[in-house]
Amino acid sequence: xxxxxxxxxxxxxxxxxxxxxxxxxxxxxxxxxxxxxxxxxxxxxxxxxxxxxxxxxxxxxxxxxxxxxxxxxxxxxxxxxxxxxxxxxxxxxxxxxxxxxxxxxxxxxxxxxxxxxxxxxxxxxxxxxxxxxxxxxxxxxxxxxxxxxxxxxxxxxxxxxxxxxxxxxxxxxxxxxxxxxxxxxxxxxxxxxxxxxxxxxxxxxxxxxxxxxxxxxxxxxxxxxxxxxxxxxxxxxxxxxxxxxxxxxxxxxxxxxxxxxxxxxxxxxxxxxxxxxxxxxxxxxxxxxxxxxxxxxxxxxxxxxxxxxxxxxxxxxxxxxxxxxxxxxxxxxxxxxxxxxxxxxxxxxxxxxxxxxxxxxxxxxxxxxxxxxxxxxxxxxxxxxxxxxxxxxxxxxxxxxxxxxxxxxxxxxxxxxxxxxxxxxxxxxxxxxxxxxxxxxxxxxxxxxxxxxxxxxxxxxxxxxxxxxxxxxxxxxxxxxxxxxxxxxxxxxxxxxxxxxxxxxxxxxxxxxxxxxxxxxxxxxxxxxxxxxxxxxxxxxxxxxxxxxxxxxxxxxxxxxxxxxxxxxxxxxxxxxxxxxxxxxxxxxxxxxxxxxxxxxxxxxxxxxxxxxxxxxxxxxxxxxxxxxxxxxxxxxxxxxxxxxxxxxxxxxxxxxxxxxxxxxxxxxxxxxxxxxxxxxxxxxxxxxxxxxxxxxxxxxxxxxxxxxxxxxxxxxxxxxxxxxxxxxxxxxxxxxxxxxxxxxxxxxxxxxxxxxxxxxxxx
Numbered sequence: 126x127x128x129x130x131x132x133x134x135x136x137x138x139x140x141x142x143x144x145x146x147x148x149x150x151x152x153x154x155x156x157x158x159x160x161x162x163x164x165x166x167x168x169x170x171x172x173x174x175x176x177x178x179x180x181x182x183x184x185x186x187x188x189x190x191x192x193x194x195x196x197x198x199x200x201x202x203x204x205x206x207x208x209x210x211x212x213x214x215x216x217x218x219x220x221x222x223x224x225x226x227x228x229x230x231x232x233x234x235x236x237x238x239x240x241x242x243x244x245x246x247x248x249x250x251x252x253x254x255x256x257x258x259x260x261x262x263x264x265x266x267x268x269x270x271x272x273x274x275x276x277x278x279x280x281x282x283x284x285x286x287x288x289x290x291x292x293x294x295x296x297x298x299x300x301x302x303x304x305x306x307x308x309x310x311x312x313x314x315x316x317x318x319x320x321x322x323x324x325x326x327x328x329x330x331x332x333x334x335x336x337x338x339x340x341x342x343x344x345x346x347x348x349x350x351x352x353x354x355x356x357x358x359x360x361x362x363x364x365x366x367x368x369x370x371x372x373x374x375x376x377x378x379x380x381x382x383x384x385x386x387x388x389x390x391x392x393x394x395x396x397x398x399x400x401x402x403x404x405x406x407x408x409x410x411x412x413x414x415x416x417x418x419x420x421x422x423x424x425x426x427x428x429x430x431x432x433x434x435x436x437x438x439x440x441x442x443x444x445x446x447x448x449x450x451x452x453x454x455x456x457x458x459x460x461x462x463x464x465x466x467x468x469x470x471x472x473x474x475x476x477x478x479x480x481x482x483x484x485x486x487x488x489x490x491x492x493x494x495x496x497x498x499x500x501x502x503x504x505x506x507x508x509x510x511x512x513x514x515x516x517x518x519x520x521x522x523x524x525x526x527x528x529x530x531x532x533x534x535x536x537x538x539x540x541x542x543x544x545x546x547x548x549x550x551x552x553x554x555x556x557x558x559x560x561x562x563x564x565x566x567x568x569x570x571x572x573x574x575x576x577x578x579x580x581x582x583x584x585x586x587x588x589x590x591x592x593x594x595x596x597x598x599x600x601x602x603x604x605x606x607x608x609x610x611x612x613x614x615x616x617x618x619x620x621x622x623x624x625x626x627x628x629x630x631x632x633x634x635x636x637x638x639x640x641x642x643x644x645x646x647x648x649x650x651x652x653x654x655x656x657x658x659x660x661x662x663x664x665x666x667x668x669x670x671x672x673x674x675x676x677x678x679x680x681x682x683x684x685x686x687x688x689x690x691x692x693x694x695x696x697x698x699x700x701x702x703x704x705x706x707x708x709x710x711x712x713x714x715x716x717x718x719x720x721x722x723x724x725x726x727x728x729x730x731x732x733x734x735x736x737x738x739x740x741x742x743x744x745x746x747x748x749x750x751x752x753x754x755x756x757x758x759x760x761x762x763x764x765x766x767x768x769x770x771x772x773x774x775x776x777x778x779x780x781x782x783x784x785x786x787x788x789x790x791x792x793x794x795x796x797x798x799x800x801x802x803x804x805x806x807x808x809x810x811x812x813x814x815x816x817x818x819x820x821x822x823x824x825x826x827x828x829x830x831x832x833x834x835x836x837x838x839x840x841x842x843x844x845x846x847x848x849x850x851x852x853x854x855x856x857x858x859x860x861x862x863x864x865x866x867x868x869x870x871x872x873x874x875x876x877x878x879x880x881x882x883x884x885x886x887x888x889x
Contacts, residue, residue: 311429381469405476439474
C-alpha cells in the first residue's frame with residue numbers, strides 16, 4: 126500500500142494518512158437482492174435500434190457477460206442500465222453515451238438526460254459517484270452504474286467488505302472547487318472509463334454541464350455508422366482518442382491542431398474508442414493522478430483535466446503513418462484525403478501499459494485528435510462569439526452539436542450558479558418546475574436600456590481599446606436593472622433582466638482592443654450573459670427572485686402569464702419610493718451588494734511596465750494597469766420628502782451630453798455616490814468604474830451592504846500586495862499631487878496626466 130507524502134491530503138479529505146478511498150455503495154440497489162453475488166439476471170429488454178458502430182469493421186465484440194454478477198466487471202449496474210445495455214452485450218463497436226457526477230449536481234444530471242434523449246443518443250449511462258445520486262437514478266429508472274463496493278480506486282485492488290457507503294468527505298459540495306477531492310473524483314471517473322473499455326464498449330463521455338443539441342456526433346468520430354464521417358473527419362474517425370478544446374479562434378481551429386496560446390484541451394467531451402491505445406491512455410492518465418497523491422501543492426487547478434493535458438501530447442502523424450491508420454479502419458477510400466489541408470490532424474503519444482499494474486504488460490502508444498470548436502462549442506464561442514449564427518453555421522461541418530458551459534463566472538463551492546444561468550438564458554435548461562414560469566407578476570423592460578445617441582457619444586470619446594467604453598455603456602444598463610428591481614419590489618413582482626450588452630470582453634488575462642488576444646476579429650458589442658456583468662451567486666445568496674432576459678420567449682412561459690412591460694424612459698420617470706424610508710434603506714442595502722461586481726479589464730495598450738524586464742506586480746511603478754468594475758448605481762433617496770413637491774431637485778444626466786459631462790458623479794469622501802433627495806431626478810453615475818487604473822482593486826461591497834476599502838485611482842495610492850518598501854516613494858509623490866491623490870485617468874489615452882513613462886509623477 127503506497128503512503129501519502131504528508132498529512133495534507135488526509136486533512137482535506139477527513140481520512141487518516143494511511144487510508145485509501147474505498148468506493149462503497151452498500152452492495153445492493155433499491156429493488157435488488159442485498160448481496161451483489163446474488164443479483165438476479167437482467168430481465169429481457171425490449172428490442173432497440175442498433176447503435177452507431179464506431180471504429181474498424183473488425184472491432185472487438187462487447188463482453189457478453191459484463192452486465193452479469195461475476196462477469197468480470199467492477200461496475201454494478203442498476204436495473205434500468207441492465208435493460209438498456211442488454212441488447213448490445215456481445216455486439217461489436219457499441220458506443221455508450223456516458224456522464225458522471227455526484228448528487229449535488231442532480232439537476233444537471235436531469236438536464237443532461239433531457240437533451241441526450243432529445244438527441245436520440247443511445248445507450249445512455251450515468252456514473253454515480255455517491256449513493257444519493259444512485260438512489261435518484263434508481264427511483265427515476267435512469268440507467269446508472271456504481272463502482273463495486275470493495276474496489277480501492279487508488280490501488281485498483283479489492284478490499285474486504287466494509288460497512289457503510291463511501292462518500293467523499295469535503296468542505297465543498299461542488300467538487301470542482303476542492304483540490305484533493307476533485308483529484309479523487311478523477312480516479313473514480315477513470316475507473317468507470319476503464320471498466321467500460323475492458324467490457325468492449327466505446328465511450329463517449331460528456332460533462333454534466335454539456336448539452337447535446339442533436340445526435341450528429343458520428344460524422345466526426347465513427348466509421349461504419351448510418352452517417353459516414355465528413356471529409357474533414359477522415360482521420361479523426363480512426364483515432365483512439367478525440368477530445369474537445371478551449372480553442373476560441375475559428376480560423377486557427379480549421380486544421381485541428383493543438384489549441385493556440387491561451388487555450389487547451391477540454392475534457393468536456395471525450396471519445397474513447399475501444400482499442401489498446403485508449404486503454405494505454407487511460408492508464409497513463411490514472412498514473413498521472415496517482416503521482417500527485419499527497420502533494421502539498423494540490424489546488425483546484427490540479428485535477429483530472431489538467432493532468433489529461435500532460436498525458437495527451439504527441440507528434441503529428443504524417444505520410445505512411447496516416448495511410449496505415451486509415452487502412453486499419455477499413456477507410457482505404459479516404460487515403461486521398463489524408464494530407465488534405467482541410468482534414469483535421471491526428472497525433473501519436475506514448476501511453477502507459479494497457480492493463481492494470483498487477484497484470485504487467487508493455488506500454489503502448491495511442492492516437493488522438495481534437496474535435497472542432499464550432500460543432501463542439503464552449504461557453505465563449507456560444508455566448509460571446511455566437512458560433513450558432515456565424516457564417517456557414519447551417520453546413521454539416523459547422524453545425525453545432527454540443528454546448529459546454531465553460532468560460533463563465535459565478536460558480537461557488539456549493540453550486541455552479543453561473544452555468545445554470547447561462548443554460549437558462551440559452552433556453553438550454555429543461556428542469557425548472559412549472560411554477561418558475563407562472564408564479565407571479567413579471568416586470569420587464571420594453572425596449573433597450575440606452576439610446577443609439579448615447580452609444581455614439583461614448584464611442585466618439587473613448588477609443589476601441591479603452592475599457593471606459595464598457596464602463597460608460599454599462600451605467601445606464603445597471604440603472605435600468607436597479608429600477609426594474611425597485612418596481613418589482615413595489616408591486617411584489619419578479620424582474621426580468623433586460624438584454625445586456627458588453628462593449629469589452631471579460632478576460633482574466635490581458636486584453637487587446639478589448640478582446641481576447643486570440644480572437645482579434647470578434648464582434649463588439651455583443652449580447653452578453655448575466656455573469657459577464659453581475660455575480661449570480663450574490664443574487665442567489667440573498668434569495669432574489671429574477672428571470673433571465675430570454676424568459677418571456679421561452680415556450681414554457683405560457684401566454685396567460687402576467688407581465689408588466691415598461692419602456693426605459695418611462696421607468697426613469699417613476700418615483701423611486703417604496704413606501705417608507707426604511708423600505709428604501711433596505712432596498713439600497715440589497716442593491717449595493719447584488720449590483721456590485723469585482724472584475725478587471727487590463728488593456729495591453731495601457732500596460733505600463735508589464736512585460737518589461739523590471740516587471741513586478743508588487744511594485745506600483747511597473748505593475749500593470751487595469752480598469753475595474755462594476756460599481757452599483759446611485760441609491761434610492763431615503764428622505765421622507767423624496768417624492769414631494771418640495772423635494773430637492775437635482776439635474777439628472779439623461780442626455781448624451783449629461784452622460785459625458787464628467788467621469789465622476791457627486792461623491793462623498795469615500796468615493797460613494799450621493800443620492801438625490803428627489804425620487805425622480807437622481808444624480809446618476811456616468812459610468813460603472815470602481816478603480817480606474819490599478820493593479821488590484823480593494824474596493825468591494827460586503828453582504829451587509831458595507832464597503833471593504835475606499836476606491837483608489839492608481840497604483841501609487843496603494844493596493845493589497847504592494848511591497849511596503851515602496852511606501853516612502855509613493856507617499857512623497859502623493860504629497861506633490863493635488864488633494865494628495867492621483868489625477869483621475871482620462872481613459873481615452875494611455876497613462877495619466879503628470880506621469881512619465883517610468884510611472885513617476887513629474888507634475889502637470
